[in-house]
Amino acid sequence: MKNKESLFDKSQQELEEFCISKEFKKYNARQIMRWVYFYQTFDFTKMTDISKSLIGELLNNFHTNLPEIAGATYEEDINGYSKKYLIRLADDMTIESVLINYNNRKTLCVSSQIGCKMGCAFCETAGLERGRNLSSGEIISQILLISKDIKEKITNVVFMGMGEPLDNMIELKKSLNIMSDNKFLAIAPRKITVSTCGLLDKLNDIEKFKCKIAISLNASDDITRSRLMPVNKKFPLKNIVNLINLQKPTVHNKITLEYVLIKGINDNISNAKELIKMFSPSKVKFNLIPLNKGEDSIFLKNLERPEGSVINDFKVKLLKAGFTVTTRFSKAQSINGGCGQLTAKTLYS
Numbered sequence: 001m002k003n004k005e006s007l008f009d010k011s012q013q014e015l016e017e018f019c020i021s022k023e024f025k026k027y028n029a030r031q032i033m034r035w036v037y038f039y040q041t042f043d044f045t046k047m048t049d050i051s052k053s054l055i056g057e058l059l060n061n062f063h064t065n066l067p068e069i070a071g072a073t074y075e076e077d078i079n080g081y082s083k084k085y086l087i088r089l090a091d092d093m094t095i096e097s098v099l100i101n102y103n104n105r106k107t108l109c110v111s112s113q114i115g116c117k118m119g120c121a122f123c124e125t126a127g128l129e130r131g132r133n134l135s136s137g138e139i140i141s142q143i144l145l146i147s148k149d150i151k152e153k154i155t156n157v158v159f160m161g162m163g164e165p166l167d168n169m170i171e172l173k174k175s176l177n178i179m180s181d182n183k184f185l186a187i188a189p190r191k192i193t194v195s196t197c198g199l200l201d202k203l204n205d206i207e208k209f210k211c212k213i214a215i216s217l218n219a220s221d222d223i224t225r226s227r228l229m230p231v232n233k234k235f236p237l238k239n240i241v242n243l244i245n246l247q248k249p250t251v252h253n254k255i256t257l258e259y260v261l262i263k264g265i266n267d268n269i270s271n272a273k274e275l276i277k278m279f280s281p282s283k284v285k286f287n288l289i290p291l292n293k294g295e296d297s298i299f300l301k302n303l304e305r306p307e308g309s310v311i312n313d314f315k316v317k318l319l320k321a322g323f324t325v326t327t328r329f330s331k332a333q334s335i336n337g338g339c340g341q342l343t344a345k346t347l348y349s
């Protein structure tokens, strides 16, 4: 039997080429994609404005199988809940996605790779030894699968799961096209955040999507940042400062600087003062993330979360300098679903 491709891996252009090659119209591709992504109808035979002969071609060539939910952990409080999903892909590799459902906002933290080669010292995902890029279909499938599970639309997407999204550029762009198209998944660009460890040379490639950008900063000097994040050797702090200073200051497009606070490493008030000197409140906002550490974490064994008072002093210093600051005690933390905690632990079981 012919090996069918996943329809979710097809960009609009690729599906148009398929339609034309089978002597159908180019616009049929958008019709099919609207069924799949906007209406989330995965059965080709239910696509009422598609001709029988094109449905036959779709059935012969594509499948719309979603990956499988292999497990989930759940945590709730009075404002909402978070749920971490373990997802098994077609090749039996596993990834994690985290749904954070608070205040009517259904934010999905998606993975873009299995494992990550960027090697950030505070990140459990970096401890995984082998992996691969996810296809655009595998990225998009996380949204479709979890939307189906909760029977509601995902309203916000953050690329903060496993992997460095800008290290998987082709598939990232294909998935962003489908997410942000208002006839497909229709997630407004301002509700999509791409978070990078700082692959600054690749940011231009996604500029046209107008989505939000977060840069994982984590230090106020190059020695510390290089210790925590090997990427700093290629793109040191001054490059980040220069890039941000070239941005036009708009509230809407302020870049978020993520800062994982680690006891005795980057949490001193002098670090906050250095950040204040480097950045302008009109161009960036800070997201402070007190280190998340799984109870059985081996990878992070030498790193600790600062005391609450230290976290607060750091925040107040930045606030007084005029910055917008959020402190993210990651939702889903007790289920190891916070920033840098995604490991798909059953990967090697």
Ligand code: SF4
Pocket: 116, 117, 118, 119, 120, 123, 124, 125, 126, 161, 162, 163, 164, 196, 197, 216, 340
């Ligand atoms: S923090 Fe992000 S970029 Fe760094 S190792 Fe973890 S997944 Fe990769």
